[in-house]
Amino acid sequence: MNIAENIRKLKKEKNAVIIAHNYEIPEIQDIADFVGDSLGLSIEASRTDADIIVFCGVHFMAETAKILSPQKIVLLPDKNAGCPMADMIDADGLIALKKKHPNATSVCYVNTTAAVKAQCDYCCTSSNALKMAQHILKNNSEIIFVPDKYLAQYVSDQLNHKFIVWNGFCPTHAKILPEHIIKVKKKHPDAKIIVHPECRPEVTRLADAVLSTEKMCTYATESPAKEFIIGTEIGIIHRMKKENSQKYFYPVSESTICPNMKKINLEKVLWSLEDLSYQINIEPNIMEKARLSIERMLEIT
Numbered sequence: 001m002n003i004a005e006n007i008r009k010l011k012k013e014k015n016a017v018i019i020a021h022n023y024e025i026p027e028i029q030d031i032a033d034f035v036g037d038s039l040g041l042s043i044e045a046s047r048t049d050a051d052i053i054v055f056c057g058v059h060f061m062a063e064t065a066k067i068l069s070p071q072k073i074v075l076l077p078d079k080n081a082g083c084p085m086a087d088m089i090d091a092d093g094l095i096a097l098k099k100k101h102p103n104a105t106s107v108c109y110v111n112t113t114a115a116v117k118a119q120c121d122y123c124c125t126s127s128n129a130l131k132m133a134q135h136i137l138k139n140n141s142e143i144i145f146v147p148d149k150y151l152a153q154y155v156s157d158q159l160n161h162k163f164i165v166w167n168g169f170c171p172t173h174a175k176i177l178p179e180h181i182i183k184v185k186k187k188h189p190d191a192k193i194i195v196h197p198e199c200r201p202e203v204t205r206l207a208d209a210v211l212s213t214e215k216m217c218t219y220a221t222e223s224p225a226k227e228f229i230i231g232t233e234i235g236i237i238h239r240m241k242k243e244n245s246q247k248y249f250y251p252v253s254e255s256t257i258c259p260n261m262k263k264i265n266l267e268k269v270l271w272s273l274e275d276l277s278y279q280i281n282i283e284p285n286i287m288e289k290a291r292l293s294i295e296r297m298l299e300i301t
Protein backbone atom coordinates (compact mmCIF):
# COMPACT_ATOMS: atom_id res chain seq x y z
CA MET A 1 0.00 0.00 0.00
CA ASN A 2 1.41 3.44 -0.81
CA ILE A 3 1.29 6.43 1.54
CA ALA A 4 -1.84 7.95 0.03
CA GLU A 5 -3.72 4.65 0.32
CA ASN A 6 -2.59 4.27 3.92
CA ILE A 7 -3.81 7.78 4.70
CA ARG A 8 -7.22 7.05 3.16
CA LYS A 9 -7.53 3.80 5.14
CA LEU A 10 -6.58 5.41 8.47
CA LYS A 11 -8.79 8.40 7.80
CA LYS A 12 -11.79 6.09 7.43
CA GLU A 13 -10.91 3.97 10.45
CA LYS A 14 -10.51 7.02 12.70
CA ASN A 15 -13.38 9.08 11.23
CA ALA A 16 -11.04 11.91 10.27
CA VAL A 17 -11.27 14.62 7.66
CA ILE A 18 -8.31 16.24 5.90
CA ILE A 19 -8.54 19.88 5.00
CA ALA A 20 -5.89 21.86 3.17
CA HIS A 21 -5.19 25.50 2.48
CA ASN A 22 -4.91 26.69 -1.12
CA TYR A 23 -1.12 27.16 -0.71
CA GLU A 24 -0.33 23.56 0.32
CA ILE A 25 1.76 21.32 -1.97
CA PRO A 26 -0.17 19.54 -4.79
CA GLU A 27 -0.05 16.05 -3.16
CA ILE A 28 -1.68 17.46 -0.03
CA GLN A 29 -4.35 19.37 -1.96
CA ASP A 30 -5.09 16.21 -3.93
CA ILE A 31 -5.62 14.02 -0.87
CA ALA A 32 -7.67 16.60 1.04
CA ASP A 33 -11.44 16.39 1.49
CA PHE A 34 -11.64 20.21 1.29
CA VAL A 35 -9.27 22.82 -0.11
CA GLY A 36 -9.92 26.48 0.61
CA ASP A 37 -9.02 29.68 2.39
CA SER A 38 -8.22 30.11 6.06
CA LEU A 39 -11.65 30.86 7.40
CA GLY A 40 -13.64 28.79 4.88
CA LEU A 41 -11.73 25.71 5.99
CA SER A 42 -12.45 26.29 9.68
CA ILE A 43 -16.14 26.74 8.96
CA GLU A 44 -16.09 23.60 6.81
CA ALA A 45 -14.33 21.74 9.63
CA SER A 46 -16.99 22.79 12.12
CA ARG A 47 -19.71 21.42 9.84
CA THR A 48 -18.34 17.89 9.35
CA ASP A 49 -19.29 15.07 11.67
CA ALA A 50 -15.71 13.77 11.68
CA ASP A 51 -14.10 13.31 15.11
CA ILE A 52 -10.64 14.35 13.93
CA ILE A 53 -9.62 17.24 11.71
CA VAL A 54 -6.19 17.03 10.09
CA PHE A 55 -5.48 20.66 9.27
CA CYS A 56 -2.92 21.09 6.50
CA GLY A 57 -2.13 24.75 6.78
CA VAL A 58 -0.43 26.92 9.38
CA HIS A 59 -0.86 27.13 13.15
CA PHE A 60 -3.34 30.03 13.40
CA MET A 61 -5.65 28.27 10.94
CA ALA A 62 -5.67 25.05 12.96
CA GLU A 63 -6.29 27.13 16.08
CA THR A 64 -9.28 28.81 14.42
CA ALA A 65 -10.66 25.36 13.54
CA LYS A 66 -10.23 24.29 17.19
CA ILE A 67 -11.96 27.45 18.45
CA LEU A 68 -14.94 26.71 16.21
CA SER A 69 -14.93 22.97 16.99
CA PRO A 70 -13.67 22.61 20.57
CA GLN A 71 -15.06 19.09 20.95
CA LYS A 72 -13.06 17.76 17.99
CA ILE A 73 -9.41 16.70 17.86
CA VAL A 74 -7.59 19.16 15.59
CA LEU A 75 -4.19 18.04 14.31
CA LEU A 76 -1.46 20.10 12.65
CA PRO A 77 0.87 17.54 10.97
CA ASP A 78 3.94 19.78 11.40
CA LYS A 79 3.98 21.72 14.66
CA ASN A 80 6.50 24.19 13.21
CA ALA A 81 4.18 25.33 10.41
CA GLY A 82 3.60 28.86 11.67
CA CYS A 83 2.79 32.23 10.14
CA PRO A 84 5.48 34.91 10.59
CA MET A 85 2.88 37.64 10.22
CA ALA A 86 0.74 36.17 13.01
CA ASP A 87 3.86 36.11 15.20
CA MET A 88 4.52 39.83 14.64
CA ILE A 89 1.98 40.75 17.32
CA ASP A 90 1.29 39.24 20.73
CA ALA A 91 -1.51 39.83 23.25
CA ASP A 92 0.60 42.26 25.33
CA GLY A 93 1.35 44.35 22.24
CA LEU A 94 -2.32 44.65 21.43
CA ILE A 95 -3.28 45.40 25.05
CA ALA A 96 -0.74 48.27 25.07
CA LEU A 97 -2.11 49.65 21.79
CA LYS A 98 -5.68 49.48 23.11
CA LYS A 99 -4.58 51.37 26.23
CA LYS A 100 -3.27 54.18 24.03
CA HIS A 101 -6.60 54.31 22.16
CA PRO A 102 -9.22 53.38 24.77
CA ASN A 103 -12.19 54.41 22.61
CA ALA A 104 -11.18 52.46 19.52
CA THR A 105 -12.83 49.26 18.31
CA SER A 106 -10.22 46.59 17.65
CA VAL A 107 -10.18 44.32 14.62
CA CYS A 108 -7.69 41.52 14.18
CA TYR A 109 -6.95 39.70 10.99
CA VAL A 110 -7.59 35.94 11.23
CA ASN A 111 -3.79 35.58 10.83
CA THR A 112 -3.27 36.04 14.59
CA THR A 113 -2.88 33.72 17.56
CA ALA A 114 -5.89 32.78 19.70
CA ALA A 115 -4.41 34.91 22.50
CA VAL A 116 -4.50 38.00 20.24
CA LYS A 117 -8.00 37.18 18.99
CA ALA A 118 -9.07 36.97 22.64
CA GLN A 119 -8.12 40.66 23.07
CA CYS A 120 -10.02 41.81 19.98
CA ASP A 121 -13.56 43.02 19.47
CA TYR A 122 -13.82 41.60 15.95
CA CYS A 123 -11.89 39.13 13.83
CA CYS A 124 -11.75 39.56 10.02
CA THR A 125 -10.40 37.75 6.99
CA SER A 126 -9.01 38.98 3.70
CA SER A 127 -12.41 38.38 2.12
CA ASN A 128 -14.53 40.33 4.61
CA ALA A 129 -12.15 42.98 6.04
CA LEU A 130 -13.81 45.78 4.04
CA LYS A 131 -17.31 44.74 5.12
CA MET A 132 -16.22 44.49 8.76
CA ALA A 133 -14.68 47.96 8.74
CA GLN A 134 -17.81 49.41 7.08
CA HIS A 135 -19.95 47.82 9.77
CA ILE A 136 -17.82 49.16 12.65
CA LEU A 137 -17.63 52.65 11.15
CA LYS A 138 -21.40 53.01 11.55
CA ASN A 139 -20.83 53.30 15.32
CA ASN A 140 -17.20 54.24 15.82
CA SER A 141 -14.73 56.12 13.63
CA GLU A 142 -11.71 54.93 15.60
CA ILE A 143 -10.54 51.48 14.51
CA ILE A 144 -7.45 49.54 15.52
CA PHE A 145 -6.57 47.12 12.72
CA VAL A 146 -3.84 44.53 13.40
CA PRO A 147 -1.41 43.10 12.44
CA ASP A 148 -1.22 43.45 8.63
CA LYS A 149 -0.38 47.05 7.68
CA TYR A 150 -0.90 46.30 3.97
CA LEU A 151 -4.34 44.76 4.36
CA ALA A 152 -5.20 47.69 6.65
CA GLN A 153 -3.96 50.14 4.02
CA TYR A 154 -5.94 48.42 1.26
CA VAL A 155 -9.19 48.65 3.25
CA SER A 156 -8.35 52.14 4.42
CA ASP A 157 -7.85 53.31 0.81
CA GLN A 158 -11.21 51.83 -0.23
CA LEU A 159 -12.99 53.69 2.58
CA ASN A 160 -10.86 56.81 2.57
CA HIS A 161 -10.57 56.44 6.33
CA LYS A 162 -7.41 56.09 8.44
CA PHE A 163 -6.97 53.23 10.90
CA ILE A 164 -4.65 52.76 13.86
CA VAL A 165 -2.33 50.08 12.54
CA TRP A 166 0.46 47.69 13.55
CA ASN A 167 3.70 47.28 11.64
CA GLY A 168 2.99 43.67 10.59
CA PHE A 169 3.18 42.19 7.11
CA CYS A 170 3.47 38.90 5.28
CA PRO A 171 7.11 38.32 4.23
CA THR A 172 5.96 36.24 1.26
CA HIS A 173 3.55 38.82 -0.19
CA ALA A 174 5.78 41.78 0.69
CA LYS A 175 8.40 40.37 -1.71
CA ILE A 176 6.06 40.99 -4.65
CA LEU A 177 7.02 44.28 -6.32
CA PRO A 178 5.34 46.32 -9.07
CA GLU A 179 8.23 45.58 -11.48
CA HIS A 180 7.50 41.84 -11.21
CA ILE A 181 3.91 42.43 -12.33
CA ILE A 182 4.90 44.84 -15.11
CA LYS A 183 7.40 42.31 -16.49
CA VAL A 184 4.87 39.45 -16.62
CA LYS A 185 2.15 41.75 -18.03
CA LYS A 186 4.48 42.77 -20.89
CA LYS A 187 4.79 39.09 -21.84
CA HIS A 188 1.05 38.43 -21.44
CA PRO A 189 -0.77 41.70 -22.17
CA ASP A 190 -4.26 40.11 -22.21
CA ALA A 191 -3.88 38.49 -18.79
CA LYS A 192 -5.98 39.71 -15.85
CA ILE A 193 -3.89 40.62 -12.80
CA ILE A 194 -5.25 39.18 -9.53
CA VAL A 195 -3.47 39.77 -6.24
CA HIS A 196 -3.97 39.16 -2.53
CA PRO A 197 -4.66 42.18 -0.26
CA GLU A 198 -1.54 41.27 1.78
CA CYS A 199 0.46 42.76 -1.12
CA ARG A 200 1.96 46.24 -0.98
CA PRO A 201 -0.27 49.17 -2.09
CA GLU A 202 2.00 49.76 -5.14
CA VAL A 203 1.08 46.22 -6.18
CA THR A 204 -2.64 46.21 -5.36
CA ARG A 205 -2.99 49.43 -7.37
CA LEU A 206 -1.87 47.56 -10.51
CA ALA A 207 -4.37 44.73 -10.10
CA ASP A 208 -7.65 44.08 -11.90
CA ALA A 209 -8.87 42.35 -8.74
CA VAL A 210 -7.67 42.20 -5.11
CA LEU A 211 -9.09 39.06 -3.52
CA SER A 212 -8.76 36.40 -0.80
CA THR A 213 -7.41 33.05 -2.01
CA GLU A 214 -10.88 31.51 -2.26
CA LYS A 215 -12.26 34.47 -4.20
CA MET A 216 -9.22 34.35 -6.50
CA CYS A 217 -10.14 30.77 -7.42
CA THR A 218 -13.77 31.75 -8.04
CA TYR A 219 -12.67 34.76 -10.12
CA ALA A 220 -10.41 32.55 -12.27
CA THR A 221 -13.29 30.17 -12.96
CA GLU A 222 -16.00 32.76 -13.56
CA SER A 223 -14.01 35.28 -15.59
CA PRO A 224 -14.28 35.04 -19.37
CA ALA A 225 -10.53 35.83 -19.53
CA LYS A 226 -8.23 33.00 -20.54
CA GLU A 227 -5.01 34.20 -18.89
CA PHE A 228 -4.26 35.36 -15.36
CA ILE A 229 -1.26 36.82 -13.56
CA ILE A 230 -1.30 35.51 -10.00
CA GLY A 231 0.01 37.75 -7.23
CA THR A 232 0.00 35.41 -4.28
CA GLU A 233 1.69 32.23 -3.01
CA ILE A 234 2.27 30.02 -6.05
CA GLY A 235 0.73 26.88 -4.49
CA ILE A 236 -2.70 28.22 -5.44
CA ILE A 237 -1.94 27.75 -9.13
CA HIS A 238 -2.26 23.96 -8.76
CA ARG A 239 -5.94 24.32 -7.84
CA MET A 240 -6.57 27.00 -10.46
CA LYS A 241 -5.18 24.79 -13.23
CA LYS A 242 -7.08 21.76 -11.96
CA GLU A 243 -10.36 23.68 -12.03
CA ASN A 244 -9.67 25.52 -15.31
CA SER A 245 -7.75 23.24 -17.66
CA GLN A 246 -8.30 25.55 -20.67
CA LYS A 247 -6.91 28.66 -18.94
CA TYR A 248 -3.36 29.88 -18.27
CA PHE A 249 -1.95 31.07 -14.96
CA TYR A 250 1.34 32.94 -14.61
CA PRO A 251 2.93 33.58 -11.21
CA VAL A 252 4.10 37.14 -10.63
CA SER A 253 7.32 35.56 -9.43
CA GLU A 254 8.35 31.92 -9.02
CA SER A 255 9.80 32.84 -5.64
CA THR A 256 6.48 33.83 -4.09
CA ILE A 257 6.61 30.85 -1.76
CA CYS A 258 5.52 30.63 1.89
CA PRO A 259 8.02 28.17 3.42
CA ASN A 260 5.58 27.34 6.21
CA MET A 261 2.92 26.22 3.77
CA LYS A 262 5.42 23.74 2.28
CA LYS A 263 6.23 22.01 5.58
CA ILE A 264 3.44 19.44 5.49
CA ASN A 265 3.84 16.42 3.21
CA LEU A 266 2.12 13.05 2.85
CA GLU A 267 4.42 11.30 5.34
CA LYS A 268 3.64 13.89 8.02
CA VAL A 269 -0.11 13.53 7.39
CA LEU A 270 0.20 9.77 7.80
CA TRP A 271 2.21 10.09 11.04
CA SER A 272 -0.22 12.67 12.29
CA LEU A 273 -3.13 10.25 11.82
CA GLU A 274 -1.17 7.35 13.31
CA ASP A 275 -0.06 9.20 16.47
CA LEU A 276 -2.82 11.82 16.69
CA SER A 277 -0.17 14.52 16.68
CA TYR A 278 0.23 17.44 16.94
CA GLN A 279 -2.95 18.27 18.79
CA ILE A 280 -4.06 21.88 19.05
CA ASN A 281 -4.98 22.78 22.60
CA ILE A 282 -6.00 26.25 23.72
CA GLU A 283 -6.52 27.50 27.23
CA PRO A 284 -10.35 27.46 27.77
CA ASN A 285 -10.56 31.10 28.87
CA ILE A 286 -8.63 32.29 25.79
CA MET A 287 -10.65 30.02 23.54
CA GLU A 288 -13.98 31.42 24.80
CA LYS A 289 -12.87 35.03 24.35
CA ALA A 290 -11.32 34.37 20.93
CA ARG A 291 -14.53 32.68 19.80
CA LEU A 292 -16.49 35.84 20.58
CA SER A 293 -14.44 37.88 18.10
CA ILE A 294 -14.92 35.20 15.43
CA GLU A 295 -18.65 34.88 16.13
CA ARG A 296 -19.10 38.65 15.87
CA MET A 297 -17.47 38.45 12.44
CA LEU A 298 -19.62 35.51 11.33
CA GLU A 299 -22.79 37.38 12.34
CA ILE A 300 -21.87 40.22 9.99
CA THR A 301 -20.63 38.26 6.97
Ligand code: 13P
Binds near residue numbers: 037127211212
Ligand atom coordinates in the same frame (compact mmCIF):
# COMPACT_ATOMS: atom_id res chain seq x y z
P1 13P B 1 -6.67 33.57 2.74
O1 13P B 1 -7.53 33.69 3.94
O2 13P B 1 -7.05 34.49 1.64
O3 13P B 1 -6.62 32.13 2.29
O4 13P B 1 -5.21 34.01 3.13
C1 13P B 1 -4.50 33.38 4.10
C2 13P B 1 -3.08 33.72 4.02
O5 13P B 1 -2.31 33.35 4.88
C3 13P B 1 -2.63 34.53 2.92
O6 13P B 1 -1.26 34.68 3.00
Ligand code: SF4
Binds near residue numbers: 058085172260261
Ligand atom coordinates in the same frame (compact mmCIF):
# COMPACT_ATOMS: atom_id res chain seq x y z
FE1 SF4 C 1 1.49 33.84 6.85
FE2 SF4 C 1 2.18 34.99 4.58
FE3 SF4 C 1 2.46 32.39 4.84
FE4 SF4 C 1 0.04 33.49 4.61
S1 SF4 C 1 1.65 33.44 3.08
S2 SF4 C 1 0.67 31.91 6.05
S3 SF4 C 1 0.37 35.40 5.75
S4 SF4 C 1 3.53 33.99 6.01
